Amino acid sequence: MTATGELTTYLVIGLWIDDEPLVAGVIVGDHSMADVESESDGYQRWATSVQAEDAESAESYAVAEMRDEQDDDEEDEEPAPCRTEDCDGDPDDGEGWDGYCGNCADRLDGGEDDEYDHSRAKEDARNEVLV
Known part of the structure; x- marks a missing residue:
């Protein structure tokens, strides 16, 4: 646990299910993943690094970030x-x-x-x- 005001880097990993980002796991630290946006068992995987006070906040921030990216992608569609x-x-x-x-x-x-x-x-x- 970090002191008040300190942020920790978390890697949040998840799957897109029914056009919603579902978190599969949160890992402390900044890690890289190969083939982040690939399909596994019919589901598209995603991962993002976020700065947060704790793992629960990291999960919320990551889901919000993925939804924002999806909204940006939808705006670009013809x-x-x-x-x-x-x-x-x-x-x-x-x-x-x-x-x-x-x-x-x-x-x-x-x-x-x-x-x-x-x-x-x-x-x-x-x-x-x-x-």
């Missing part, structure tokens, strides 16, 4: 395309719903036929609307 075949519109543009981009959602909501030619240039579509 959005899923529109559900309409051959449409590359963004369903998360604030205009769409149920996996459809705003244009396709508007057509479906208006009862229009889903025979829209998504391969046309956007400018051609704008010109058609302005005519």
Whole structure:
């Protein structure tokens, strides 16, 4: 146990289970691990070193760090395309719903036929609307 205010380095090791970091063990000291992000029995392993007052705090800090990293990774992912075949519109543009981009959602909501030619240039579509 360390005196109040002193921090110790801990290596925290765990597995990702159902998109949640689960701690498997906490080891005092700064250690290295080979193949930290590999899969074992279908689960992805993780490990991180943290500074903490005690092992229980180290576990909490490590779990928070792994969740933050996962959130950062998810932000980097490309959005899923529109559900309409051959449409590359963004369903998360604030205009769409149920996996459809705003244009396709508007057509479906208006009862229009889903025979829209998504391969046309956007400018051609704008010109058609302005005519």
